[in-house]
Amino acid sequence: MDRDIEFIIFGEDWGRHPSSTQHLISIIAKQYPVYWINSIGLRQPQLQAKDIRRIIEKLMAFIHRPAITDNEVSPKKLKKIIKPLVWPLARNKTMKYINKKLLETQLPQKKHYRVLWIALPSAIEYIELCQADLIIYYCGDDFSALTGVDHDKTMQAEQTLSIQADLIYVANRQLMARFPKHKTHYLPHGVDLHLFQSQHACPPAIDKEKKNIGFYGSLNNWLDYDLLQQLALARPQFQFYFLGNKDCPQVQQLQNENIHLLPAIPHHQLASYLQHWHIAILPFIKNRQIKMCNPLKLREYLAAGCPVISSDFNAAAEYSPLVSIATTQLEWLSTIDRITQLTPHQVAEYKQKAYQCVQHDSWERRIEKIINTIQKMRSSTTE
Structure with a gap:
């Protein structure tokens, strides 16, 4: 295996949430030098509390820590984390020029065959700076x-990127038709089999005596809160656990005594909860975003059995019938009853079947x- 390859990654903020890109790059970083560039947003910031908080976070990260930091977070072999101070999707030439100059000073010197991995189309403005092979x-x-994306600008950037890219990977089959067939490959999400197969003790927050x-x-607002409330009301003998950040007001609907709202926890701790649930659920509303989504947790649920x-x-x-599909409240309740009565x-x-499906x-x-x-x-270009 050639070791003289280095990677520059344009992704979300490292460690903010366990994305597929972070899972993939964590593996690559064990073998190759990786320079991770934190998020360049997908829309223009606006004068609202959420955006102001993010701007302050970016400024603080830039001011109080070096623009490039060594071995800062897991994985330890991640070479550098670059915290760019650029304005997302800048529209005027002056701002674009300033953005490029700022990022140019932060990029590492090229030492090896360089692969540029772009997970956010907003990176299109900076390709020429990266000296990618x-x-x-x-x-x-x-x-x-x-939601929360400047769709017009982002899709324009993606269209340009699809032309400039040498290789395209899509995590959803439905996205294949959007890109040139000769260089587009289907790459479904993976799963940490060792983490979700290993046995973990039951957390104190879980009542082992109940279903x-x-x-x-x-x-977030893509969960069906009306459905969840009705399920909890209809089955008071079962306990419903939700682990995660409360990212929308609708969460306040979940006031039932048998609903437990727990804070988000590190990814490596999720298996300890999942292994002690009788059922794992994906209770989404029906919209275009959900239709095209491919949640990482789906394979994690299955890997844990x-x-x-x-x-x-x-x-x-x-994944049907291993994943039971329910479209009405009655179907949800009948499926819950069936599964909780399994011997x-x-x-x-x-x-066994679930693990075989994702092994x-x-x-x-x-x-x-x-x-x-x-x-x-690489070999084909050097011959």
Whole structure:
């Protein structure tokens, strides 16, 4: 395996949440030098509290810490974390020029064959600064469907990026048609099999004596709060656990005594909760963003062997019948009742089938495929 390859990554803020890019790059960083560039946003900041807080966070990170920091966070082999001080999706020439000059001073000197990995289309303005030998666009989301995004500017950037990129990976099959066929590859999300298969002690917050139903992730406006409240009311003997940041006002609807709102926890602790739930759920509303989503937790639920009930969307339907699809409150309740009445033997059978379904989906396997493709493309350009 060639070691003289280095990676520059344009992604979200490192450590802010466990994205697919961070999982993938964590594996790459064990073998190659990686320079991670924190988020360059997907819309113009506005004069509102949320944006002002983010601007202050960016300024504080830039002022109080070096622009490039060594071995700052896990994984320890991550070479550098670059905290850019640029204005997202700048529209006038002066601001674009200032942005480029600011970032140019922060970029590392090129030492090896350089792969530029772009997970956010807003990085399009900075490609020429990076001296890349190979440009990869990793499309993990349908940005045209995401909330809080400048859709017009982001999609224009993505279209330009799809032309400039040498290689494109998409995490959702439905996104394949958007990009040139000859250089676009389907790369579904992976899963940390060791983490979710290893046995973990039950956390004190979980009542082991009762039937437990759970969800982890952002408690945002894409969850069906009306449904969740009705499920908890209809089945007071079951406990409902939600782990995550409360990111929308609708969360306040969940006031039932058998609903437990727990704070977000580090990714490596999630398995300890998941393994002690009887059912893991994906209770999403129906919209375009959900239709095109491919949540990491779906494969994590399966790897842990926890029976899954989900709203109807493409990624979940691919795993039916291991993932039970429910579209009405009655279907949700009947499926909950069926699963909670499974015998220990039936639960063991499910665990085995669920694991077999994802046993070849480790993040390491995904990276093996990526590195092989990079090496082939590198060889073809040097022949």
